[in-house]
Amino acid sequence: MNVALAQTAPPFTLPGVDGRDHSLDDYSDARVLVLVQSCNHCPYVRAWESRLIAIQKDYAERGVRVVAISSNDAASHPEDSFEEMQTRARERSFNFDYLYDEQQSIARALGSERTPEVFVFDGDRKLAYHGAIDDNRDETAVSAHYLRDALDAVLDEAAPAVTDTPAVGCTVKWRT
Amino acid sequence: MKIELLYWDGCPSHPEALALLNLVLVERGVDANVELREVRTDEEAQQLRFPGSPTIRVDGRDVDASGADSRPALTCRIYHLADGRVSPIPSREQLEEALT
Secondary structure (H helix, E strand, O other), rough: OOOOOOOOOOOOOOEOOOOOEEEEHHHHOOOEEEEEEEOOHHHHHHHHHHHHHHHHHHHHHOOOOEEEEEOOOOOOOOOHHHHHHHHHHOOOOOOOOOOOOOOHHHHHHHHHOOOOOEEOOOOOOEEEEEEOOOOOOOHHHHHOOHHHHHHHHHHHHOOOOOOOOOOEEEEEOOOO | OOEEEOOOOOOHHHHHHHHHHHHHHHHOOOOOOOEEEEEEOOHHHHOOOOOOEOOEEEEOOOOOHHHHOOOOOEEEEEOOOOOOOEOOOHHHHHHHHHHH
């Protein structure tokens, strides 16, 4: 069960690939906070990765912060280890924080099921949009820009026209 | 011609891969059934040398030889397209080449 619309963001303190701990309060100056359930190994994450970087770039000046979080079990998927996360972030020049949820607590709190899966929290940190970044993993075939549309709406202090879409991607790799 | 599509149900890509494969088969006039095989456990993945979902083999040969020897696992497979993009399914060109 995902965190519900208008429900507040769950608190967290997680290590980032930059070597620092990051908590929900650290982003209190952001007008909009986008939490992205993510990982390294998933081809769907990789297919959307450039678009996520572009969204952070395009919306940074308007006060949007994107934070990617990997909760995957690195024992079953070594490509998702913290060290591999650091490598991926460096190689792809991530312009957003990339946090490691080793205990999977934030994934459980959000009710995440897929990677990538986005959660948009407004200035009061209430959920305004949940689901997919857009409607096609093939960026040349996108017709609906769900995340961008949601950000535009929230920044205009309006409710997004679409508040929930199915996230398409790999399953979160839970610890056994 | 023996065509196998191995998949893991935890990855959503195999229906799209199967649809593309069937389309290419029709376009090329290949009269062959696609044998679907679900991989359910790590042990099966090891036994079948399953590098991720979906994996398509034509007469035993992987349609993407570059990824065929990756560590067997219940995971989504990454395919690298000719233009540098990443895809969860093989490209039409990879399938066409494999069926040639």
